[in-house]
Amino acid sequence: MAMAINTTLLFTPEAMAKVDARVIASGIPGPELMRAAGASVVACLLSSWPNVARAVVLCGPGNNGGDGHIAASLLAAFGVPVLRHGYAPRSGTDAAAASATCEHAILPLGDYRPLAGDVVIDALFGAGLDRAVGAEVAAVIGRIAEAGTPVLAIDLPSGLSGRTGRPTGPVISAERTVTFAGLKPGHVLMPGRELCGVTTLADIGMPARLVASDDPLWINGPHLYGPTLPRREAADHKYSRGHLAVMSGPLISGGAARLSAMAGLRIGAGLVTLGTPPGAVMAQSAHLTAIMQHRVGSSADLAAWLSDPRLSALVLGPGFGDLEKARDYAKVLANARRYLVLDADGLTAFAGRTGELGDMFAGETRLVITPHEGEFRRLFPAIAEDETLSKVDRARQAAALLNAVVVYKGADTVIAASDGRAAINADAPPWLATAGSGDVLSGVIGGLLAQSMPIFEAACAGVALHGAAASQAGPGMTAEDLAGLVRPPAV
Numbered sequence: 283m284a285m286a287i288n289t290t291l292l293f294t295p296e297a298m299a300k301v302d303a304r305v306i307a308s309g310i311p312g313p314e315l316m317r318a319a320g321a322s323v324v325a326c327l328l329s330s331w332p333n334v335a336r337a338v339v340l341c342g343p344g345n346n347g348g349d350g351h352i353a354a355s356l357l358a359a360f361g362v363p364v365l366r367h368g369y370a371p372r373s374g375t376d377a378a379a380a381s382a383t384c385e386h387a388i389l390p391l392g393d394y395r396p397l398a399g400d401v402v403i404d405a406l407f408g409a410g411l412d413r414a415v416g417a418e419v420a421a422v423i424g425r426i427a428e429a430g431t432p433v434l435a436i437d438l439p440s441g442l443s444g445r446t447g448r449p450t451g452p453v454i455s456a457e458r459t460v461t462f463a464g465l466k467p468g469h470v471l472m473p474g475r476e477l478c479g480v481t482t483l484a485d486i487g488m489p490a491r492l493v494a495s496d497d498p499l500w501i502n503g504p505h506l507y508g509p510t511l512p513r514r515e516a517a518d519h520k521y522s523r524g525h526l527a528v529m530s531g532p533l534i535s536g537g538a539a540r541l542s543a544m545a546g547l548r549i550g551a552g553l554v555t556l557g558t559p560p561g562a563v564m565a566q567s568a569h570l571t572a573i574m575q576h577r578v579g580s581s582a583d584l585a586a587w588l589s590d591p592r593l594s595a596l597v598l599g600p601g602f603g604d605l606e607k608a609r610d611y612a613k614v615l616a617n618a619r620r621y622l623v624l625d626a627d628g629l630t631a632f633a634g635r636t637g638e639l640g641d642m643f644a645g646e647t648r649l650v651i652t653p654h655e656g657e658f659r660r661l662f663p664a665i666a667e668d669e670t671l672s673k674v675d676r677a678r679q680a681a682a683l684l685n686a687v688v689v690y691k692g693a694d695t696v697i698a699a700s701d702g703r704a705a706i707n708a709d710a711p712p713w714l715a716t717a718g719s720g721d722v723l724s725g726v727i728g729g730l731l732a733q734s735m736p737i738f739e740a741a742c743a744g745v746a747l748h749g750a751a752a753s754q755a756g757p758g759m760t761a762e763d764l765a766g767l768v769r770p771p772a773v
């Protein structure tokens with residue numbers, strides 16, 4: 283049978299419930315899926331904790347508990363000492379049938395006292411969690427954390443929302459999580475990714491054609507952007523590979539634009555030019571070699587420069603300083619129908635004025651914004667304060683509001699387009715949290731846009747390749763190192 287896990291799409295609990303229903307309607311019985319799910323949990327437990335003294339299954343009332351009952355009976359059959367604590371399933375359900383396969387009594391949840399050598403299997407709540415866990419569950423979560431007992435979570439650590447990646451209240455912190463058929467946003471959005479520990483995706487025999495979703499939400503990766511990466515041709519010349527401009531700030535803050543420009547050149551733009559205010563030209567000249575300069579002191583200078591049609595994409599914001607000028611320049615760029623990566627000061631310039639920015643960039647999408655958490659809150663306070671929204675929801679709403687591609691940065695960067703497509707980047711290393719790394723990202727995306735990559739794909743590729751360069755650099759990386767290591771993949 284075709285591989286029955288989907289490693290590219292992300293499934294909200296609602297989308298996964300539809301998959302479950304489709305699979306069961308196709309003729310594969312629910313108890314069969316539950317047996318496979320329980321078996322995959324046992325395989326993970328025995329390979330990760332071969333010396334387990336006691337497997338303690340904490341079982342909830344639903345199907346997540348059902349997976350736990352299967353795991354308990356298999357472990358007992360393998361001779362592993364097993365304890366069950368928790369809630370009895372409702373009679374007549376798949377979980378009740380699963381529970382009946384295990385001889386061990388289900389002891390009250392509150393009676394569990396961790397012992398050295400225990401491994402807890404968390405089968406309390408999974409995709410069905412819809413509120414904060416109650417006091418009894420909270421107390422056992424507290425005891426497990428205090429004792430440092432390792433936890434293997436089934437599907438999701440109990441208390442973690444699979445949709446938002448945020449706890450609904452007290453939450454289990456797992457060392458490992460086994461989930462089925464496809465990842466959920468909660469496995470990759472922060473802090474969910476940390477609470478899951480190492481997440482394994484298990485094949486429980488769902489036919490691949492049914493593990494699908496009409497929600498366009500993916501893990502970021504080459505499956506999204508690979509086919510549209512710029513191709514190298516033997517007859518290439520520098521102008522055929524695109525011309526990127528990066529607007530420089532004044533004397534005191536010109537380094538940010540240089541980082542961005544260097545990254546644009548390394549990612550493959552044929553030419554990169556700094557648009558520099560007159561007072562900073564000399565200082566920038568002292569630092570530049572392959573990167574060129576053009577004097578830009580006013581909107582009129584910028585408009586005149588844009589009469590060169592080869593200048594196809596621009597970056598505005600890193601170290602730019604002058605917020606009013608940033609707004610004026612953005613307007614000139616929008617009127618000239620250029621692709622724009624708006625970052626840093628370019629974003630702050632539009633705090634309280636997102637309507638204006640959206641109006642400027644109406645029509646074909648030509649704007650990418652790259653806010654970090656603080657910039658996002660400044661630009662979209664109402665969206666940021668709505669606690670019901672996930673980071674994906676927030677990025678999608680912002681993208682629709684501005685008719686832009688939104689790169690909502692962080693350890694779990696979300697890339698969203700105004701048509702609803704969204705991707706979560708889940709493998710960027712933490713040493714990216716260093717001054718100037720965001721400037722490099724804006725240049726990478728700008729460089730890909732200059733090479734005519736479609737805008738959503740350019741943003742996805744930019745985020746992935748930025749993370750890959752950081753992984754290659756390793757801990758201790760500075761933004762200069764990062765800009766030096768950015769490379770286009772060979773295509």
Ligand SMILES: NC(=O)C1=CN([C@@H]2O[C@H](COP(=O)(O)OP(=O)(O)OC[C@H]3O[C@@H](n4cnc5c(N)ncnc54)[C@H](O)[C@@H]3O)[C@@H](O)[C@H]2O)[C@@H](O)CC1
Nearest residue numbers: 302315316344345346407408409410411412413414415437
């Ligand atoms: N149906 C299927 O095809 C499969 C389901 N699987 C398992 O089924 C799980 C989902 O099962 P369920 O939909 O039964 O949901 P859960 O077992 O996650 O939750 C059960 C019920 O608990 C109640 N509940 C939710 N939050 C609560 C809270 N904070 N305090 C107290 N009660 C709460 C809700 O009424 C919910 O329906 C998945 O996470 C997965 O482990 C797997 O067995 C694979 C196949």
Ligand SMILES: Nc1ncnc2c1ncn2[C@@H]1O[C@H](COP(=O)(O)OP(=O)(O)O)[C@@H](O)[C@H]1O
Nearest residue numbers: 654691692693710712714715717718719720721
């Ligand atoms: N903990 C982290 N793990 C992975 N990536 C991170 C982390 N913190 C920040 N980043 C990434 O590093 C970059 C920082 O950008 P930004 O906050 O704009 O910094 P700066 O303004 O100093 O350039 C973004 O691409 C962001 O996604």
Ligand SMILES: [K+]
Nearest residue numbers: 404407436438
């Ligand atoms: K669980």
